[in-house]
Amino acid sequence: MDKKNFEVGGSLLSCFQRQQTSPPSVIVVGGGISGIAAARALSNASFKVTLLESRNRIGGRVHTDYSFGCPVDMGASWLHGVCNENSLAPLFRHLGLRLYRTSGDNSILYDHDLESYALFDKYGHQVPQQLVIEVGEKFEKILKETMKVRDEHDDDMSVLQAISIVLDRHPELQQEGLAYEVLQWYICRMEAWFAADVDTISLKNWDQEHVLSGGHGLTVDGYYPLIKALAKDLDIRLNHRVAEIVQCGNKVMLTVENGATFVADAVIITVPLGVLKANMIQFVPRLPEWKVSAISDLGVGNENKIALHFDTVFWPNVEVLGIVAPTSYACGYFLNLHKATGNPVLVYMAAGRSAGDIEKLSDEEAANLAMSELKKILPDARKPVQFLVSRWGTDPNSLGAYSCDLVGKPADLCHRLQAPVGNLYFAGEAMSLDHSGSVHGAYSSGKLAAEECRRRLSLQHGFPDIGEEMNEVMVPLQISRL
Numbered sequence: 165m166d167k168k169n170f171e172v173g174g175s176l177l178s179c180f181q182r183q184q185t186s187p188p189s190v191i192v193v194g195g196g197i198s199g200i201a202a203a204r205a206l207s208n209a210s211f212k213v214t215l216l217e218s219r220n221r222i223g224g225r226v227h228t229d230y231s232f233g234c235p236v237d238m239g240a241s242w243l244h245g246v247c248n249e250n251s252l253a254p255l256f257r258h259l260g261l262r263l264y265r266t267s268g269d270n271s272i273l274y275d276h277d278l279e280s281y282a283l284f285d286k287y288g289h290q291v292p293q294q295l296v297i298e299v300g301e302k303f304e305k306i307l308k309e310t311m312k313v314r315d316e317h318d319d320d321m322s323v324l325q326a327i328s329i330v331l332d333r334h335p336e337l338q339q340e341g342l343a344y345e346v347l348q349w350y351i352c353r354m355e356a357w358f359a360a361d362v363d364t365i366s367l368k369n370w371d372q373e374h375v376l377s378g379g380h381g382l383t384v385d386g387y388y389p390l391i392k393a394l395a396k397d398l399d400i401r402l403n404h405r406v407a408e409i410v411q412c413g414n415k416v417m418l419t420v421e422n423g424a425t426f427v428a429d430a431v432i433i434t435v436p437l438g439v440l441k442a443n444m445i446q447f448v449p450r451l452p453e454w455k456v457s458a459i460s461d462l463g464v465g466n467e468n469k470i471a472l473h474f475d476t477v478f479w480p481n482v483e484v485l486g487i488v489a490p491t492s493y494a495c496g497y498f499l500n501l502h503k504a505t506g507n508p509v510l511v512y513m514a515a516g517r518s519a520g521d522i523e524k525l526s527d528e529e530a531a532n533l534a535m536s537e538l539k540k541i542l543p544d545a546r547k548p549v550q551f552l553v554s555r556w557g558t559d560p561n562s563l564g565a566y567s568c569d570l571v572g573k574p575a576d577l578c579h580r581l582q583a584p585v586g587n588l589y590f591a592g593e594a595m596s597l598d599h600s601g602s603v604h605g606a607y608s609s610g611k612l613a614a615e616e617c618r619r620r621l622s623l624q625h626g627f628p629d630i631g632e633e634m635n636e637v638m639v640p641l642q643i644s645r646l
Contacts (some may be wrong), residue, residue, distance in 0.1 A: 170549055172233060174187075182563075183579070185261075186627075187190070187209070187210050187211050187212045188211055188212070188429045188430070188621040188622070188623070188624075188625045188627055189212040189213075189214075189427075189428040189429050189430075189499060189629060190211055190212070190213050190429065190430050190431065190432060190617060190621070191213075191214050191215075191216060191416070191418055191426055191428040191430075191431045191432075191433075192206075192213060192214070192215040192216070192432045193215075193216050193406050193409075193418070193431060193432070193433045193434060193435055193445075194215075194216075194217065194218075194224065194433065194434035194435040194592070195215055195216075195217030195219065195221075195223070195224060195395075195400060195402075196222075196223060196224020196225060196226060196434060196436070196592070196606065197223070197226050197387075197390075197391060197394070197603055197606050197607050197610065198224075198225065198229040198434040198591045198592045198593065198595075198606040198607060198610035198613075199215055199217070199392065199432070199434035199541075199591070199592075200215070200222065200391060200394045200398070200465075200609065200610070201394060201591075201606075201607045201608075201609060201610030201611050201614070202432045202434060202610035202613055202614040202617075203395075203398050203400075203617065204394050204395075204398065204412040205478065205610070205611050205614035205618070206349065206614050206617070207397075207398055208486060209614075209618050210350050210628075211307055211618065211621070212428075213398065213399060214399045214401065214428070215399065215400045215401065215424060216401050216404040216406055216418070216420065216426070217400060217401065217402050217403075217404060218403070218404065218405035218406070218435075218560075218561050219403070219561050220392055220400065220402050220403055221402065221509060222395050222400060223239075223262060223387070223388065223391045223558065224239075224389055224436070224561070224562070225239040225240060225436065225452075225556065225562055226239050226240045226387045226388075226603060227239040227388075227437055227554075228386030228387055229471075229550065229552055231550065232471070232473040232507070232509060232550055233553075234505065234507040234509070235385055235386030235388065235437075235502070235505075235532065236471050236507075236509060236511070236552065237383060237386050237387055238469055238552060238554045238604075239554065239556070239565075240387060240472065240603045241383055241385075241386075241387070241605070242266070242381060242382055242383070242603075243256065243263055243378050243380070243381040243604065244342065244375065244376065244380050244599075244602045244604065245375065245376020245377060245378050245379075245380075245381065245602075245604065246263055246265060246378035246379055246380065246381040247376055247377045248380035249376055249377070250376055250378070250603045250604050251604050251608045251611070252390070252607055254394075255390055255393070255394070256390070256505065256642075257329075259389055259390060259393055260382065260642060261384075261385050261389060261390060261642065262381065262383075262384035262385055262642045263381030263382065263642060264381060264384050264385060264503075264504035264505070265273075265379055265380070265381050265382075266280070266379070266380050266381065266382050266483055266504070267379040267380045267631055268379045272398070274482055276380075276484050278486060278615065280281035280482050280483035280503075281296065281482060281483070281484045281486055282380075282480050282482045282484070282485055283296055283349060283453070283486040283487070283488055284344065284485070284486070284487055284488070284540065285342065285345065285487075285488055285543045286487070286540055287494060287540075288540060288542070288543055291342065291488060293340065294628060295343060295346060295447070296346055298343075299343050299346040299347050299350065300350060301341060302337055302339065302347070303347060303350045303351075304336060306327055306330050306331070306334075306337055309330040309333070309334065309337075310323065310326040310327060310329075310330055310367060311478065312377055313326045313329050313330060313367070314326065314367050314368060315599070319572075320366055320367055320368045320571050320572045320573070321367050321571060322362065322363045322364060322365060322366070322367060322571050323354075323362050323363075323365045323366070323367050323370055323402075324361075324362040324363040324365075325363070325367070326367045327351075327362075328471045329634050332491075333360075338384065342488070344490070345488035345489055345490055345495075346488050346492075347441040348488065348490065348491055348492045348495055349486055349487075349488045349492070349495045349497075350493075351494075352482075352492040352495035352496070352497070353362060353497070355492060355515045355516050356467065356513060356515040358370070358465055358499075358515075358568045358569075358601075359465025359466055359467040359515045359516065359519070359564075359565045359566055359568055359601070360463065360465040360466075360515070360516050360518055360568045360570075361492075361493075361516035362492065364463065364516075364532070364568075364570055364571065365570075365571075365582055366569040366570055366571050366572070366573055367571070368569075368573070369569035369573055370569065372569075373599070373600070373601075374598040374599065374601075376604075377615050382504050384504060384505050387603065391411045391458065397611075403415050404420045404422075404424075405420055406418050406419070406420055406435075407419055407420045407421050407444075407446065408445065408446045408447075409433075409445060409446070409447050409448070409588070410447070411447075411449065411586055411587065411588065412446040413428055414429065414431065414587065414624070415428070415587075416428055416429070416430060416431045416587055416588065418431065427627070428586040429587065429621055429624075430535070430588070430589065430617050430620075430621055431589070432589045432590075432591055432610075432613050432614065432617060433445075433588060433589065433591070434468040434590075434591045434592045434606075434613075435589050435593070435611060436464075436561075436562045436564060437459065437462060437464050437564065437567050437592065437594035438464045438562055438563025438564035439560075439561070439562070440459045441459055441460065441564055442469060442563055443565070444605075446561070447588075451585060452585060454580050455580060455581075455583070455585055458574075458577050458578075458580035458581045459581065461570075461572075461573060461574060461577055462567050462568075462569075462570070462573065462577055462578075462581065462594060463568045463569065463570035463573075464563065464564030464567055464568065465515065465516065465564060465565055465566055465567070465568035465601075466515065466516065466519040466520055466556060466557040466564055466565050466596075467510065467513065467514065467515040467516075467519050467556065467565040467566075468513075468514050468515075468519040468522050468523065468553070468554045468556060468557070468565075469511050469513055469552075469554045470511070470512040470522065470530050470531060470532060470533070470534040470551065470552070470553050470554075471509060471510075471511045471512075471553075472509065472510045472511070472512070472531065472535070472538075472548040472550075472551050473508065473548055473549055473550040473551065474508045474509070474510070474546055474549060475508065475546070475549050476508060476546065477502050477508045478500075478542065478544070478545065479498075479500065479510065479541075479545075480513070481500075481502075481544060482500060482503065483499070483500055483503050483504070484497050484498065484499060484500065485497060485498040485500060485510070485538075485541055486498075486530055487537055487540055487541060493516075493517060493518055496512065496513075496514070496518075497512075497513055498510045498511060498512050498513070498534075498536050498538065499511040499513060510535075510538065512534035512537060512635075515565075517545075517586050519556075519557060519565070520557050522553070522555075523557050523558045524553045525552045527551065530551075530553045531548065531553065534551075535547070535548070541546065564598065566593050566594070566600070566601040567593060567594035567600050568601070568602055578596075578597050578600070579597070581594060581595045582595040582596075582597060582609070582612075584613075584616065584617075587620075589613040589614075589616060589617050590613065591606075591609040591610045591612065591613035591614075592606055592609055592610070593605050593606035593609065595609045595613075596609040612628060623644050
């Protein structure tokens, strides 16, 4: 063989081999747990990964605040499904993060068991526990009867409309006086689960969620240690709000608000559904209609917290303090973090329209609102020394708390949301097929999108197919219930 030709051939072969082994590049948009999970998986598979986050922090709707001198989760705060099947269980075990179990397996709609409630009327009188139990049993019967209503109608309707039909048919399930107010409180708690008002929740889909076993566990140490561990050594660019995503052949170019551009072989988009619905990112070419309609059809609920930090504990030693009222909107409840964490903090929770109304107030006005509610229960309640208010619905980085099933949702909606468009992949709690609205659903969705992206790019680029491996020492989850 001619020496010159051999050298040229060898050079071409060497170049070809370098192309084969150079890592594909992926940009992840969004630094919530879904985006961080995707970036972590691809980084572990030796891909070149850059994560762009619009906020000045990571975590997204998982946000642990430390300004009280203790961790307070102002966004997600529960592990829904305290069991080995939960995708986050290995991380909780590995990091030694503690959980406080607030319910058992039988709690599908609520994240607390009934025995740790204390409900009060507007005069500060505690509702007899036996009445709370009896009304709860009636509410379960009402919900079971709504399933019959669902079977009788081809068209979807709201859960509230179905409840009205059930109560017309079964006068024995109707409640009056204080019992009626307790029933409204149960509806309020149902609205909190979906982050939406009962007149917007889909009858066909309200009970279709796959809830893992093990009940619900409140994160004693907050979620941030988990976020921090996942994000270690990743290339994360904060304050990078993506304005445009352009697909051009086998490449994708992203432009952020300050004009900087990034180019990669693929993009994983993990921004909240509310951001996609608001068209805050321009896609070129425009996303196909099947994807646009899926984004449009899925609802986004809202839930907010008003955290109150006190210098001493003056409230009952229960997990939840509730206020009953003639309407679910007027009902309310406080999560007692002292019961779970030992810190003198009460968190007022509001969902749906109530959550939106809180965002119309200043922080001080919101704290005063929460205190006026607390004084209905405890007239001598002390003033808080600090307070925090979340605003997930108006935060431009989220525009909502988490996804919810609205009336008339198409059956294939989640599959269309999750499906890629060329070299654009989508992940997040809204794209989770079985566990939407949950942290573990968002985490699993991010890993799934990363895996699909990794396989396709590895094949296209001739890159070694190295999957992510995790060697885990099985230690028990740290769970308590005081």
